[in-house]
Amino acid sequence: MAGTRQRCALEANYQTGNAGTKENQDNWGGGEPLLPADGCRIARMTDVWRFYERFAGEFDRDRGKSLMELPYLDAVTSRLKPGAAILDLGCGTGEPIARHLVESGYDVTGVDAAPAMTAICRRRFPDSTWIEADMRALALDRRFAAIIAWDSFFHLDHDEQRAMFPIFQRHIAPGGLLLFTSGPGAGEAIGNLCGEDLFHASLDPDEYRSLLAQADFHVLLHKVEDPDCGGHTVWLAQVDG
Numbered sequence: 001m002a003g004t005r006q007r008c009a010l011e012a013n014y015q016t017g018n019a020g021t022k023e024n025q026d027n028w029g030g031g032e033p034l035l036p037a038d039g040c041r042i043a044r045m046t047d048v049w050r051f052y053e054r055f056a057g058e059f060d061r062d063r064g065k066s067l068m069e070l071p072y073l074d075a076v077t078s079r080l081k082p083g084a085a086i087l088d089l090g091c092g093t094g095e096p097i098a099r100h101l102v103e104s105g106y107d108v109t110g111v112d113a114a115p116a117m118t119a120i121c122r123r124r125f126p127d128s129t130w131i132e133a134d135m136r137a138l139a140l141d142r143r144f145a146a147i148i149a150w151d152s153f154f155h156l157d158h159d160e161q162r163a164m165f166p167i168f169q170r171h172i173a174p175g176g177l178l179l180f181t182s183g184p185g186a187g188e189a190i191g192n193l194c195g196e197d198l199f200h201a202s203l204d205p206d207e208y209r210s211l212l213a214q215a216d217f218h219v220l221l222h223k224v225e226d227p228d229c230g231g232h233t234v235w236l237a238q239v240d241g
Contacts, residue, residue: 048113048155048198067096068229069150075221075236076146076177083107084145087171089135090152094121097150102128109144111135135167136160143173149180151232154200157188161203162211169215175241178217182208184224184233208235216240 067073080086083105088098091110101108102125109129112118118130131140135149136156147168153161168178183189183202191198203211209219217237224233 054194065096067100069097069232070100072179072221072229072234072236073097073100073148076148076179077101077104077106079177079238080106080145085109085142085173087111087140087144087147089138089147089149090155091121091130092117092152094124097148098125098128109140109142111138136163138167138171140171142171144171144176145173146177146179147172149178151181153180154182154202155198157199157201158203161201162207165211165215168217169239172239174239176239177220178212178235178237178239180235181232182235202233212237 076086085107086101086109088101088108088110091098091112094102094110098108098110098121107128108125109131110118110121111131111133112121113132113134115132118132121128121130135152149164153164156164172178182205183200186202186204186207188202189200191200205222205224212219212235217239219235219237221234221236223229225231226234
């Protein structure tokens with residue numbers, strides 16, 4: 001579907017920082033929710049899962065499968081024991097990240113708020129665990145050797161992102177790793193899913209560092225707008241053992 005491809009292009013603009021250029025600078029301010037041209041409010045995380053629910057098939061078809069994320073996944077798995085437990089937050093349809101982890105022998109638990117997404121995961125990987133849940137209220141009573149929140153955490157608004165770090169802390173095992181993507185700087189930006197506007201936000205890098213430290217993580221890697229990974233800004237942190 002052409003709209004899904006448009007979505008990916010607009011999210012790339014967010015990831016590469018085009019929303020922070022002069023013509024888009026206002027999109028990076030705080031305060032009231034962003035307004036598209038027609039005056040409708042942009043969907044924040046409260047409704048984001050509904051978009052993915054409606055367009056799960058199109059998203060799955062058009063989601064890139066080249067695994068450009070592999071160097072960062074390797075940075076995680078190279079520090080894990082074989083078969084370690086990994087939590088994939090915002091797992092989508094399991095392609096390509098969860099597939100890579102499952103096929104590499106890891107014990108993957110995927111969480112997504114969209115039932116259509118987790119249904120696809122269950123069909124593909126029936127031996128793994130797939131949970132329909134909102135990450136903001138996650139309480140699995142289990143700890144993981146690694147948590148991955150790739151292109152999911154950034155759908156939360158600023159306060160919701162801040163509130164996630166205690167949740168990460170409650171679900172990470174001693175010495176565990178956290179991998180997530182953000183924007184290159186503080187602000188908000190608009191992506192597009194099948195022609196419908198979609199909210200993204202990022203905190204300032206210094207605030208991410210502070211929140212990680214408060215949750216007993218130390219930063220191993222922070223790559224801004226990686227040109228070899230679709231312009232993603234990537235964080236890898238490890239909790240104190």
